[in-house]
Amino acid sequence: MGGREVNWQGKRVTVAGLGVSGIPAARVLHGLGAEVTVVNDGDDERARAQAAELEKLGVTVRLGDGATLPEATELVVTAPGWKPDKPLFLAAEAAGVEIWGDVELAWRLRGPGAAPWLAVTGTNGKTTTVRMLASILAAAGLRTAAVGNIGVSLLDAVTGEETYDVLAVELSSYQLHWAPSLRAHSGAVLNLAPDHLDWHGSMAAYAADKGRIYEGNSVACVYNVADPATEDLVRAADVEEGCRAIGFTLGTPGPSQLGVVDGILVDRAFVENRRERAQELAHVSDVNPPVPHNIANALAAAALARAYGVEPAAVRDGLRAFRPDPHRIERVAEVAGVTYIDDSKATNTHAAEASLAAYDPIVWIAGGLAKGATFDELVGASAKRLRGVVLIGKDRALIREALARHAPEVPVVDLDRTDTGAMSAAVREAARLAQPGDTVLMAPACASMDMFVNYNKRGEAFADAVHALAAEHA
Structure with a gap:
């Protein structure tokens, strides 16, 4: 079915x-003349x-x-969060009825000459990277939008009047x-x-679904050099001939990679003679905030933009213009020499x-x-940085036990x-635990x-508490 x-x-x-996905899908399909039935738990x-x-x-x-x-359903369009083992889907599969997500529907409804998609997934950093990418594309003078899990509805983007x-x-x-056809x-x-x-059933199934983003890519499959599992997914993907594997790294990049040299984001992938040359894109200080995982996000966004042909100056200008969403490594205040994040x-x-x-x-x-989740690996990796820990919430004992061990x-x-x-x-x-120069970091891991x-709401409660503390010290 097309x-x-x-x-x-x-x-x-x-x-x-x-x-957020079901209602637009129902509206669009009804507008196309379909007989739509919405079912909801x-x-x-x-x-x-x-x-x-x-x-x-x-x-x-x-x-x-x-x-x-x-009865007589010819197609199911599902909200993304519905698990594959739901009886509705088992019945559809038994009846030979196709199941599409809202993304599949949007992909199928694109018109002739539709805008290409630069797509991002990952366990963490997706929204920030996509918004950085949109900022870079806009700085290049391109008509663009951040869509999908954020921003404009994908269905609205492909069926609306704006191009x-x-x-x-x-x-x-x-x-x-x-x-499946993206x-x-x-x-x-x-x-x-x-x-x-719990949704995917196993880590292998989760990774395989993430890896679908590479299927049929025409220009670049961007992976994280520090996370070999992402490169494994590139190797497993069936891509168009000529599509390239492009790595990003916080270290010095090799050929066909983007990375960091002396505080500068550089490109050794989309340049002539990439074995001997590198193109400066931006300074680390152009990334907001310039912490390691956010620099990695910026490099991934830059790689996708460069794959689309964006000039280096637009990468720099787009990163400078980008402002992160609230509650993502957001500096709230400094009180008595302590920074609250x-x-x-x-x-x-x-x-x-x-x-x-x-x-x-x-x-x-x-x-x-x-x-x-389990917390031993997290605590073991971070123990040497900890001045103290304050635990809240239902499952705090799991973290307390990992702290006692590590x-x-x-x-x-x-x-x-x-x-x-x-x-x-x-x-x-x-x-009370912090000393001047320390950072109080609310990163719950839960x-x-x-x-x-x-x-x-959790982030707002933290910010309100910090501002109340600051007022007492004013």
């Missing part, structure tokens, strides 16, 4: 899930309000019944799982670490380890919902509470939902 070439008139399509007040809006258009909505495949030269696309492992201009896997294994977005151990590697010495605020000399404050006011107490305990609606 996309634009499909006669959607009267085609019976089931959309699985209301929400939940039946709360919000779902009923969303259903009412869609029903006004003529879309059928079934709340509280996401397991049953509607683009190129799109910077963030893709999660869920989205890639449901996007073929990007160039793709990048930033890193791989265990995450969402909000990295609430560090919701897994891999992200927290990158954050902890950027500062020294640290008073670390950590804890929350572990999502099945950093027994580091003082630990275990706050036995999961109410939202615990963050204020955590900041005060961290301030999800937030035991105490907060999301990581944004």
